[in-house]
Amino acid sequence: MSATPQQLAAVLRPVKHVLLDFDGPVCSVFAGLPAPEVARRLREGLLASGEQAPAGAEEETDPLALLRLISDARPDLTESTDAALAALETEAVRVARPTPGGESVLRTAVRSGRLASVVSNNAGMAIEAYLTEHGLSDYVAGVFGRAPGDPSSMKPNPRLLLEAMDAAGTRPEHCIFIGDAARDIEAGTAAGIPTIGYANKPGKAEKLGAAGAVVIVDSMELIADALTR
Numbered sequence: 001m002s003a004t005p006q007q008l009a010a011v012l013r014p015v016k017h018v019l020l021d022f023d024g025p026v027c028s029v030f031a032g033l034p035a036p037e038v039a040r041r042l043r044e045g046l047l048a049s050g051e052q053a054p055a056g057a058e059e060e061t062d063p064l065a066l067l068r069l070i071s072d073a074r075p076d077l078t079e080s081t082d083a084a085l086a087a088l089e090t091e092a093v094r095v096a097r098p099t100p101g102g103e104s105v106l107r108t109a110v111r112s113g114r115l116a117s118v119v120s121n122n123a124g125m126a127i128e129a130y131l132t133e134h135g136l137s138d139y140v141a142g143v144f145g146r147a148p149g150d151p152s153s154m155k156p157n158p159r160l161l162l163e164a165m166d167a168a169g170t171r172p173e174h175c176i177f178i179g180d181a182a183r184d185i186e187a188g189t190a191a192g193i194p195t196i197g198y199a200n201k202p203g204k205a206e207k208l209g210a211a212g213a214v215v216i217v218d219s220m221e222l223i224a225d226a227l228t229r
Contacts, residue, residue: 002216003215009226011194015175016175017165017174017175018175019116019118020102020116020119022127022130024180025198027096028097029096032095038089042084046077051077053070054072063089064151079148079149082146082151086123096130099200101222105220106139109139117167117168119155119164122146127143144161145160155179161187172192176193176196177191178195180199181208182207182208182210196214197217198218200218
């Protein structure tokens with residue numbers, strides 16, 4: 001069940017900095033170029049360069065998980081694989097599906113006098129390409145994608161959230177993070193930031209609640225509405 005307007009208003013009252021995950025809360029990154037296809041192209045790129053894909057890579061359909069797998073097995077391939085994935089993600093966002101209400105959250109956060117930042121395991125160049133194409137760059141104070149060539153920077157590591165707060169000069173008690181995966185909630189907890197769980201698929205609400213989300217919504221529009229109160 002989604003949080004009530006009163007619950008959301010109470011959570012958002014002290015917030016000066018709204019941080020959003022990208023894939024889910026803002027858009028569906030791989031809606032037009034499916035994740036399994038991106039993973040396949042990433043593997044084919046390795047083979048084309050004469051490299052052997054590590055064990056388990058053939059079955060992996062999540063491009064970000066595949067990046068981790070390759071990096072763990074072959075650290076020497078991390079930088080080139082990350083760069084190849086970033087290029088594929090940038091291609092994918094050209095045909096990504098905007099999340100209903102995601103744009104409204106960014107715009108409303110800024111219009112209500114707050115800052116908005118995007119903190120994501122996706123590549124920063126892909127996030128910036130999407131924001132530019134959709135006219136949202138002016139509403140985002142900072143983009144914090146995974147550190148190039150360093151998959152360990154990805155959530156549930158709180159590193160990117162801490163960097164976003166540091167850049168904005170904000171503190172955890174004045175922030176809220178919006179994410180749609182347990183790793184987002186875990187990263188928020190590690191950074192000391194309360195997290196709103198966005199349950200955009202059946203079964204997610206239970207997982208997000210178990211991970212420690214302070215409230216859960218099934219629509220980004222609910223958050224946009226609450227930010228205007």
